[in-house]
Amino acid sequence: MNAAKRLRFLGIAAGSAVLLSALLLAVAFFQGQTASPAEPSSTEAVSSRPLYTVGTYNNRLAVFRFGETEPNQVLEEVFIRSLPASDQELLRQGIPVYTEEELWTLLEDLES
Numbered sequence: 001m002n003a004a005k006r007l008r009f010l011g012i013a014a015g016s017a018v019l020l021s022a023l024l025l026a027v028a029f030f031q032g033q034t035a036s037p038a039e040p041s042s043t044e045a046v047s048s049r050p051l052y053t054v055g056t057y058n059n060r061l062a063v064f065r066f067g068e069t070e071p072n073q074v075l076e077e078v079f080i081r082s083l084p085a086s087d088q089e090l091l092r093q094g095i096p097v098y099t100e101e102e103l104w105t106l107l108e109d110l111e112s
Contacts, residue, residue: 050096052103054110056080061091061110063103078111 050066061078062071080088087110097103 050098052097053094054097054106055094056091083110
């Protein structure tokens with residue numbers, strides 16, 4: 001009888017340990033899901049600072065590496081005065097760009 005009680009106790013203890021482990025894993029999983037922001041895809045890895053700033057240079061559309069004063073690229077065919085006034089003002093302030101894809105999309109929009 002003593003061996004049977006011991007076996008039953010061990011079974012209950014093992015079952016409790018399994019349930020407790022499952023509960024702790026579930027809590028950790030769901031905390032991780034709600035606490036962390038959605039991760040960007042590998043093609044859209046977003047840094048905390050912009051890669052580029054799109055602005056003006058000699059009244060033309062220009063791309064600057066973030067923090068630099070000389071342009072990396074000047075789009076000679078896009079004159080700032082040909083753009084809507086709201087776009088001109090944004091460009092004078094400088095538009096921060098965080099990904100290559102965002103850069104190409106913005107340039108396509110401004111060129112059309």
